[in-house]
């Protein structure tokens with residue numbers, strides 16, 4: 001008899017059961033992530049996870065990896081500091097749509113522009129779960145939220161398009177229904193050099209699904225199954241989501257661009273000649 | 284072979300719905316938190332694919348290939 005879940009090696013099982021609601025997709029994303037981390041070929045002590053604030057921000061506390069729960073919106077600058085102090089680390093930012101694209105939106109575009117060598121995983125559940133279901137930058141127009149009782153009047157971000165335009169070298173989107181593909185995408189993103197971005201569409205039945213008559217977590221998963229299409233290589237301009245619930249999934253971008261540190265070292269070596277020693281961290 | 288840790292379960296039903304072999308059903312029993320965990324009603328049909336294990340948001344269930352165990 002095998003009692004231990006094989007993924008528990010990378011989980012802080014002493015802190016479980018976790019705080020997430022029944023049917024919340026966050027646990028499923030973590031389930032995929034630990035499989036990606038275990039299969040990416042890096043020893044666990046070389047992978048560091050940084051989360052911001054919110055329901056997704058809790059991920060860092062449940063992983064048995066070096067992990068940091070930072071301030072609201074700031075996991076990317078924190079991760080940038082970690083990466084530059086110790087470039088041998090693989091730094092993964094794991095946070096939600098509100099934390100990464102509202103409070104921390106500016107950090108996201110600049111880390112992508114610089115091609116900072118890190119992976120950003122955004123669990124997009126279209127709302128602020130922890131604080132009561134407010135509108136976020138990804139809430140579809142027309143969706144009901146605690147701050148939009150008559151329906152959201154704003155247009156949402158199309159995250160893959162934003163990441164693509166800002167310069168990310170790897171961009172993919174999957175839902176929590178697509179567990180195998182999501183696991184593979186996170187593994188590829190971890191292995192990719194440069195700024196990689198994975199959006200995971202995930203149910204928040206408690207504060208988004210319920211208000212928008214989408215049912216419980218299982219119903220929302222059924223919705224993903226019915227309403228998603230896979231279009232690898234799709235033009236990211238065409239993958240925006242709206243209230244219809246249609247979701248285009250796939251790997252949209254996979255390209256090469258020198259990373260921040262590569263560009264930095266190349267330029268300084270060219271300017272300063274043989275006296276310049278490549279910057280390889282302070283540790 | 285599928286292993287269930289009933290006390291970790293929050294009764295979402297996702298493993299039951301997406302098991303490709305129809306192995307699982309809700310149990311009539313309550314767990315310590317008051318949820319109905321799944322139980323294996325057709326254990327012989329389990330392929331060990333571990334899809335339930337990847338889907339479960341609460342790490343409460345997993346499948347394993349018996350060959351791997353032995």
Ligand code: SF4
Nearest residue numbers: 020021024055129204
């Ligand atoms: S509020 Fe929403 S996102 Fe937060 S744990 Fe509950 S279902 Fe998940």
Ligand code: SF4
Nearest residue numbers: 292293295296298339
């Ligand atoms: S997926 Fe997990 S939490 Fe949901 S019913 Fe199955 S065992 Fe329970």
Ligand code: SF4
Nearest residue numbers: 302329332333335346
């Ligand atoms: S391992 Fe596969 S076949 Fe067995 S119960 Fe889980 S999902 Fe069903």
